Amino acid sequence: xxxxxxxxxxxxxxxxxxxxxxxxxxxxxxxxxxxxxxxxxxxxxxxxxxxxxxxxxxxxxxxxxxxxxxxxxxxxxxxxxxxxxxxxxxxxxxxxxxxxxxxxxxxxxxxxxxxxxxxxxxxxxxxxxxxxxxxxxxxxxxxxxxxxxxxxxxxxxxxxxxxxxxxxxxxxxxxxxxxxxxxxxxxxxxxxxxxxxxxxxxxxxxxxxxxxxxxxxxxxxxxxxxxxxxxxxxxxxxxxxxxxxxxxxxxxxxxxxxxxxxxxxxxxxxxxxxxxxxxxxxxxxxxxxxxxxxxxxxxxxxxxxxxxxxxxxxxxxxxxxxxxxxxxxxxxxxxxxxxxxxxxxxxxxxxxxxxxxxxxxxxxxxxxxxxxxxxxxxxxxxxxxxxxxxxxxxxxxxxxxxxxxxxxxxxxxxxxxxxxxxxxxxxxxxxxxxxxxxxxxxxxxxxxxxxxxxxxxxxxxxxxxxxxxxxxxxxxxxxxxxxxxxxxxxxxxxxxxxxxxxxxxxxxxxxxxxxxxxxxxxxxxxxxxxxxxxxxx
Numbered sequence: 001x002x003x004x005x006x007x008x009x010x011x012x013x014x015x016x017x018x019x020x021x022x023x024x025x026x027x028x029x030x031x032x033x034x035x036x037x038x039x040x041x042x043x044x045x046x047x048x049x050x051x052x053x054x055x056x057x058x059x060x061x062x063x064x065x066x067x068x069x070x071x072x073x074x075x076x077x078x079x080x081x082x083x084x085x086x087x088x089x090x091x092x093x094x095x096x097x098x099x100x101x102x103x104x105x106x107x108x109x110x111x112x113x114x115x116x117x118x119x120x121x122x123x124x125x126x127x128x129x130x131x132x133x134x135x136x137x138x139x140x141x142x143x144x145x146x147x148x149x150x151x152x153x154x155x156x157x158x159x160x161x162x163x164x165x166x167x168x169x170x171x172x173x174x175x176x177x178x179x180x181x182x183x184x185x186x187x188x189x190x191x192x193x194x195x196x197x198x199x200x201x202x203x204x205x206x207x208x209x210x211x212x213x214x215x216x217x218x219x220x221x222x223x224x225x226x227x228x229x230x231x232x233x234x235x236x237x238x239x240x241x242x243x244x245x246x247x248x249x250x251x252x253x254x255x256x257x258x259x260x261x262x263x264x265x266x267x268x269x270x271x272x273x274x275x276x277x278x279x280x281x282x283x284x285x286x287x288x289x290x291x292x293x294x295x296x297x298x299x300x301x302x303x304x305x306x307x308x309x310x311x312x313x314x315x316x317x318x319x320x321x322x323x324x325x326x327x328x329x330x331x332x333x334x335x336x337x338x339x340x341x342x343x344x345x346x347x348x349x350x351x352x353x354x355x356x357x358x359x360x361x362x363x364x365x366x367x368x369x370x371x372x373x374x375x376x377x378x379x380x381x382x383x384x385x386x387x388x389x390x391x392x393x394x395x396x397x398x399x400x401x402x403x404x405x406x407x408x409x410x411x412x413x414x415x416x417x418x419x420x421x422x423x424x425x426x427x428x429x430x431x432x433x434x435x436x437x438x439x440x441x442x443x444x445x446x447x448x449x450x451x452x453x454x455x456x457x458x459x460x461x462x463x464x465x466x467x468x469x470x471x472x473x474x475x476x477x478x479x480x481x482x483x484x485x486x487x488x489x490x491x492x493x494x495x496x497x498x499x500x501x502x503x504x505x506x507x508x509x510x511x512x513x514x515x516x517x518x519x520x521x522x523x524x525x526x527x528x529x530x531x532x533x534x535x536x537x
Contacts, residue, residue: 001026003314004090004103006080006250007111008032009039009135010300011281013061014307015109020070022315028072029103031092033079035137037061042300044139045162049169058136083108083254085274107276107314110256110264111307112247114282114298119157119242121215127222130238133166142239146173151236153178155225157215159186161330163241164198167207168333170239178208178235180215180227187330189345190337193359193378193537194394198332205333244298246283259285263296268320270310278314280306289323290341290389290410293350297324327407329400338403341390341410344380354383357456358443359536361514362436364398366428373397374514379406379416379440386416386448393436402436409437416444443519452522453533457483457512460535468507471532473521482512482537492517495524502530512537 003019005012008030016028030037038061046052063074075092081100082091089104116132118124129151131142145151154170156163159181167177179186179202185195186202186209202209210227217226218238225233246263248256257265257273263285270278270286281303288295297306302324312319329338347355358379363372377393391406393399409419419441426433434442446452460468465484472486475493480486490498502508502525510518510525510532518534525532 001106001314002104003028003107003109004105005030005109005111006090007113007247007281007283008037008074008076009034009041009113009281010111011113011303011307012109012111013038013066014304015111015280015311016072016307017061017066017070018308018311019315020072022311028070030066030072030074031078031080031090031103032074032076033095034135035076036135037063037066037074037076039136040300041134044133044136045165045169047136048133048139048142048166049172051172055136055140058139080250083250083256083277085254085277088276105276107278109310110248110251110272110277110279110283111281111303112250112283113303114244114246116240117243117245118240119215121218123218123222127218127238129222129236130218130240132240133162134244145237146175149236151175153235154237154239155180155233155235156239156241158241158243159183159209159211160188160241160243161328163239164202164332165330166239166241167202168205168331170237171205171207171333175237176206176208178210178233180210180213180225180233182212182214184212186211187332187337189343190339190392190394191344191378194337194376194392197376197394198335198337201333201335244282246296248283251279251283259294259296261285261296265294266321268322269313270306270321278310280310286321287323289325290387291350291352292323295324295326299326299328301327325407325410327403329403332394334396335394336396336399337392337394338400339390339392340403340407341388342380343390343392347380347389352389355380355389356383356444356447357381357536358440358447360436360439360443362439363432364395364436365430366432369428371397375399375402375436377402377436377440379419379444381416381444384448386444388414388416391440398430405437416441416448420445446519452519453531454536455509455533457535457537460484460509464507464509468509469503470509470511470535471502471521472511473517474513481514482535484509484511484535486511492521492524495521499525499528499530502528504530508532510534 040058043058066072077095080090093100153176156179159179187195187198214228215225248262251264252258264279327340361374364375373396375395380390419437424435470486472489473492475491512535522532
């Protein structure tokens with residue numbers, strides 16, 4: 001069996017090395033148009049920022065190592081220009097010599113990944129100070145520019161994960177950073193409960209963020225930006241973090257079915273519509289394990305697992321690809337933000353509305369243990385059934401652990417009703433006796449059984465804002481919390497004794513506070529026949 005792999009960054013090498021371990025006789029060739037293979041692309045911001053010192057550390061394998069240890073033929077700077085599926089061969093161009101040749105295959109694996117998008121901005125292609133970060137050579141160019149030009153200020157277009165991670169790397173290089181983001185919040189697709197905390201961290205770190213704004217024109221070879229509101233913005237350096245697009249051109253030209261946004265469509269064997277042609281990684285569209293609907297597979301961890309699985313499938317295994325959940329984590333300066341499944345933002349884009357949310361802020365460890373800090377955790381689940389649709393968290397410690405636990409719960413088809421029963425390892429330095437997922441499950445069950453009522457601040461009607469009672473339960477000396485102005489303040493410790501002060505002729509809301517206080521207040525009020533609604537923020 002002769003196997004050609006197009007693309008050698010993540011999924012391709014994972015597939016090739018696994019296939020070699022289980023099939024010594026297969027002929028395996030990786031064709032990679034770039035300068036390196038097995039690049040830890042997600043580590044590039046940390047190399048750029050100086051946290052990772054050694055460039056070779058972000059290149060996990062070299063062609064020489066793969067040849068020596070795995071007998072895999074790796075050809076760098078070799079670009080596949082055409083797939084001839086009827087003849088089972090591909091046209092290849094050596095980008096260094098200009099030589100062209102044809103290579104046959106028995107099985108073809110498309111692992112071409114995705115490339116950064118260039119926004120359609122007048123003058124962007126004339127900018128000599130604009131960069132993206134996808135390959136190690138991109139990092140080399142940025143580092144060389146910083147070393148030679150000594151920029152004092154950089155502008156980052158896009159406040160997604162890569163934009164924020166690169167902003168941190170630039171700050172670590174003593175460069176002032178401004179982020180321009182076209183939406184109303186940073187760190188998309190996280191929801192506002194999470195993004196507001198990330199925005200505070202960016203402000204704390206000295207990063208200037210401009211929201212709801214775009215760049216209309218780039219002048220002076222990238223040094224002058226004209227914003228949509230007419231503002232002129234001077235900068236020494238540009239970073240484009242405005243998203244990626246699948247490298248599926250040769251697949252589409254060969255007659256392989258693509259999704260509307262250009263991803264290669266695969267089945268549960270990771271096979272395309274053409275015989276003996278498969279695809280893995282960022283280039284593919286697969287099926288959501290949560291909704292059953294089509295979804296892109298844009299994570300390097302997924303690409304690696306798909307590659308491993310596909311090798312087993314091609315070697316005769318009956319295993320199938322079950323689908324994509326989507327689980328990620330990012331370091332945003334001193335914060336960690338992590339997600340699994342869908343956010344409210346992505347659910348709304350899909351037209352899914354039959355869900356409820358839980359937002360809690362328990363401690364990351366026993367509250368009495370030194371340096372205990374809050375985990376800001378959001379659970380999204382299907383109304384009535386409790387099916388888990390997604391989760392997000394942000395904080396300083398133990399964030400990815402909680403989201404990883406939730407990812408396992410989703411994979412195992414657990415529901416919100418099951419979360420209180422999860423046995424989470426407990427010790428004061430690491431967790432609480434009832435840990436984050438347990439508490440989220442309790443709150444969800446309270447909602448599902450109508451034990452408590454919650455509402456998002458922005459969902460409160462204008463009439464209620466004008467006429468309802470808004471109860472603040474903070475104790476004396478505690479700061480005001482939440483965005484809703486309270487109409488009365490009764491500390492939780494005094495609530496039973498002052499219950500007569502609660503209006504009987506008005507709807508009662510409990511203003512937002514972190515912790516269990518609002519819930520405890522709602523139960524006190526419920527015991528007195530008052531059905532209060534807790535405000536979520």
